[in-house]
Amino acid sequence: MEKNKSRRSFLKNISLATFSALSLAGCNMKEIDEFLQRNFKIMSKKEKDEIVRNLELKYKEKYNKEFHVSDAPAMDGVSFGYALDLSRCIGCRRCVYACVEENNQSREPQIQWIQVLQMEKERGVDFAHSDVHYNPEKVPEEGHFYVPVQCQQCENPPCVKVCPAKATWKEPDGIVVVDYNWCIGCRYCMAACPYGARHFNWGKPEIPEKEINTEMHYLGNRPRMKGVVEKCTFCIQRTREGRYPACVEICPVGARKFGNILDPESEIRYILENKRVLVLKQELNTQPKFYYFFGV
Amino acid sequence: MKEERIKNIKVPIFTAVFCIGLFFGCQNKESGNNNDLQKEKVRPEKVMATNEDQEIAVEPPPFTEGIYPCNDCHSDIVPNPKRRKLVDMHDSISAIFNHDSANRWCLDCHDMNNRDSLRLASGKLLSFEESYKLCGQCHGDKLRDWKVGVHGKRTGYWNGKKEYLLCVNCHSPHSPHFKALTPEPPPVRQEDIN
Amino acid sequence: MNFIRFIKGSIRIILHGSKTYYAWLIFLLVLIIWGGTGYANQLSEGLIKTHMRDSVSWAFYIGNFTFLVGVAAAAVMLVIPAYIYNWKPIKEIVIFGEMLAVCAVIMCILFIIVDIGGPLRFWHMMPLVGTMNFPSSMLSWDFFVLITYFLINLTVATHLLYSIFYKKEYKRKLVLTLVFISIPMAVGIHTVTAFLYNAMPARPFWNSALLAPRFLASAFCSGPAILLILFQILRKVTKFEIKDEAIWRIAELMVYAMFIYLYFTVSELFKEFYSGTEHILYWKYLLFGIGDNHEIVAYSWSSISMGCIAFVLFLIPKTRKNLVTLNIGAVLIYASVYVEKGIALIIPGFTPDVLGQIYVYTPSFTEIRTATMIFSLGFLLFTFVVKIAIAIIFEGYDIDVIRSKKLRTIESSL
Numbered sequence: 001m002e003k004n005k006s007r008r009s010f011l012k013n014i015s016l017a018t019f020s021a022l023s024l025a026g027c028n029m030k031e032i033d034e035f036l037q038r039n040f041k042i043m044s045k046k047e048k049d050e051i052v053r054n055l056e057l058k059y060k061e062k063y064n065k066e067f068h069v070s071d072a073p074a075m076d077g078v079s080f081g082y083a084l085d086l087s088r089c090i091g092c093r094r095c096v097y098a099c100v101e102e103n104n105q106s107r108e109p110q111i112q113w114i115q116v117l118q119m120e121k122e123r124g125v126d127f128a129h130s131d132v133h134y135n136p137e138k139v140p141e142e143g144h145f146y147v148p149v150q151c152q153q154c155e156n157p158p159c160v161k162v163c164p165a166k167a168t169w170k171e172p173d174g175i176v177v178v179d180y181n182w183c184i185g186c187r188y189c190m191a192a193c194p195y196g197a198r199h200f201n202w203g204k205p206e207i208p209e210k211e212i213n214t215e216m217h218y219l220g221n222r223p224r225m226k227g228v229v230e231k232c233t234f235c236i237q238r239t240r241e242g243r244y245p246a247c248v249e250i251c252p253v254g255a256r257k258f259g260n261i262l263d264p265e266s267e268i269r270y271i272l273e274n275k276r277v278l279v280l281k282q283e284l285n286t287q288p289k290f291y292y293f294f295g296v
Numbered sequence: 297m298k299e300e301r302i303k304n305i306k307v308p309i310f311t312a313v314f315c316i317g318l319f320f321g322c323q324n325k326e327s328g329n330n331n332d333l334q335k336e337k338v339r340p341e342k343v344m345a346t347n348e349d350q351e352i353a354v355e356p357p358p359f360t361e362g363i364y365p366c367n368d369c370h371s372d373i374v375p376n377p378k379r380r381k382l383v384d385m386h387d388s389i390s391a392i393f394n395h396d397s398a399n400r401w402c403l404d405c406h407d408m409n410n411r412d413s414l415r416l417a418s419g420k421l422l423s424f425e426e427s428y429k430l431c432g433q434c435h436g437d438k439l440r441d442w443k444v445g446v447h448g449k450r451t452g453y454w455n456g457k458k459e460y461l462l463c464v465n466c467h468s469p470h471s472p473h474f475k476a477l478t479p480e481p482p483p484v485r486q487e488d489i490n
Numbered sequence: 491m492n493f494i495r496f497i498k499g500s501i502r503i504i505l506h507g508s509k510t511y512y513a514w515l516i517f518l519l520v521l522i523i524w525g526g527t528g529y530a531n532q533l534s535e536g537l538i539k540t541h542m543r544d545s546v547s548w549a550f551y552i553g554n555f556t557f558l559v560g561v562a563a564a565a566v567m568l569v570i571p572a573y574i575y576n577w578k579p580i581k582e583i584v585i586f587g588e589m590l591a592v593c594a595v596i597m598c599i600l601f602i603i604v605d606i607g608g609p610l611r612f613w614h615m616m617p618l619v620g621t622m623n624f625p626s627s628m629l630s631w632d633f634f635v636l637i638t639y640f641l642i643n644l645t646v647a648t649h650l651l652y653s654i655f656y657k658k659e660y661k662r663k664l665v666l667t668l669v670f671i672s673i674p675m676a677v678g679i680h681t682v683t684a685f686l687y688n689a690m691p692a693r694p695f696w697n698s699a700l701l702a703p704r705f706l707a708s709a710f711c712s713g714p715a716i717l718l719i720l721f722q723i724l725r726k727v728t729k730f731e732i733k734d735e736a737i738w739r740i741a742e743l744m745v746y747a748m749f750i751y752l753y754f755t756v757s758e759l760f761k762e763f764y765s766g767t768e769h770i771l772y773w774k775y776l777l778f779g780i781g782d783n784h785e786i787v788a789y790s791w792s793s794i795s796m797g798c799i800a801f802v803l804f805l806i807p808k809t810r811k812n813l814v815t816l817n818i819g820a821v822l823i824y825a826s827v828y829v830e831k832g833i834a835l836i837i838p839g840f841t842p843d844v845l846g847q848i849y850v851y852t853p854s855f856t857e858i859r860t861a862t863m864i865f866s867l868g869f870l871l872f873t874f875v876v877k878i879a880i881a882i883i884f885e886g887y888d889i890d891v892i893r894s895k896k897l898r899t900i901e902s903s904l
Contacts (some may be wrong), residue, residue: 242453
């Protein structure tokens, strides 16, 4: 009786051990590594490099192209500022689509980081009476002006305050970033953002292969997965290399300006010092780095 | 007694097997290039503040094809300084001309004797590549803004060399008002996202 | 060993019962499976299967979560009057109240898990293993208070049942301390949940100082309603003794809570409608609609009218003491608060959205299925624990019964 009991329990244990060993071997170690990956902010340089490399391999497998994922840190002595000329924007939405292409946003379901609101000149800046779905033959429409809204990269960001997992934070150069591998998708930040700047991947994002932008930053435009939040990052993959964001470069009327606020010779400084500048929802004390001004 | 010993060593054996499995399984098989991914990025030099003496590098002027150099035709033509509406050559420009057309006409900007040059009010001649100085005579505030990079489409490097367009690259000098554009499509209604 | 025997005994109780009991279990299981397949669909396709979108990023799931936190909080509140008015079945009231709280908290946590985009990444927001944003994020506070509240209630209810099962004296000091802690904790969990909404100046509809007090008042209006009905049922089918006066007293306390709730609501309405700032837009959408959008007007007014009727029914002593009208009132106030916490709280917060656009939200089929799954799980769990409690407290199911073979007789009578 007792011998049977010991044999039975021995067999039970050995089969359990074999099963666990097999399942461990069967699991993709890379997937387990990615699942157990830590918050980007607390990783060492070596860990970050490894993750970036794995990502490049993963994307290459998926899309069959050479990718370059950067994890360039913020430059010293830089604090980005953005200015948008309300007297010039004609609401052509070229910025919206340039951003979509540059930043690998999902086409289906559609995500757009920039939203252009059409407002009436008589009412001024009045969100309650604005329209994001305007579609006339030609723009600008008589009696209307246009206010594009994207992430304001606030100095006092409510989204960073409420994120339960510290998956979003403000970098030293002022860009508010999201670690897509850390975001749990609770969408508290989306509720907290007063500018509607954050967007969620409700479904699996789809980017047509030939339109994918292979120059990426880990915290910026690398393809996201379903269930995470994303938003404008001032084209971190471009601006940390000294270039302008895609929306600035495409704007046909030159309504968008960008630069380092700490540089006294930058155009953004010139605007802040010489033009009539305002920010949206100023009473909320978010202190945005995205300024609206009137060039004429 | 023997049974107890078996029972006692089963747990440690199992734990040992498990740990060994974990150890080998979790080892990163890729010992490949661990070199730093950071290639040396060349940061462009900062551009010094522009002043009157320095020229600004600009995009080339948008000449209509076959029109330049103007002296190919005009060196043989006797200049006619009378203010009029052109009807033979350049009538297409005359037709659309509305750049202060009540007070200005062609030879206020184009030099009468050298059609390959523009002229300032003082009589000083300018090449077409410097046409911004001509525009700046009347549109001084725009010129000041443009020089700093605040007016006009901005490309290049925010911490290095900015790329400048000439005024005429965006504003036709003969009919400068911006034409209305066809907007890109509006965003999909959220009710339609499935 | 003792505890395992207690668990084994409990499992035995829930596995045996009358035909109605089995029918109820099967009904719930069917709902759970039906709901579960809906949720599986959501897991594979993503949250796009819900009708939440960027403009309305929190909806049905979070609404249910908020409502259930209120139920969890209120369940324990009955302990105070039971203690003050020296009701005889105070121990039973505590046990049932706390078990309801435990089930409600489990349902709350389930609603959060189905709502987040990456459920497997839940550990990212925990301390030590993840990077919890404490004390800045209200969600991290919510995590702590919910878990603490859950553990306190679970400990007290289990310990009391365990003691009765083993015919031992319960540890008075432990239980009393924990029960006394659970009362401010109950206030705490609902306050923290209210602060979750309150923390966002981007949403003026929620950014009112009265939000947390209104939450608590509405919880105390509605939570005891379940227990009110439960106690009447228990009184009929078991040896549970609770006087009519106690039940009327519970109803009276609910009236006070309802009155306070009405007062708070009137204060809110006055401030918004008299000041007439742009922030009136959200209340307008809720009560009157904006432009062509009148989607939730019916819900808000039905919630208000049900609440008022319940208030009147409970207020007038004649209708309060009549058990029929009392129970009607209980159901009405419960439904009123459910609609109010779900639709009338969440949707106007997001409509119109921060950029003035209106997105009309209605729960999708997947959301209803998933919510059904969670509610059925909760009901199932509550059925089990109530059955165990009834058996142990009223049917004399204890350690001796297991030891002797009297087992058979008891089980067939349950």
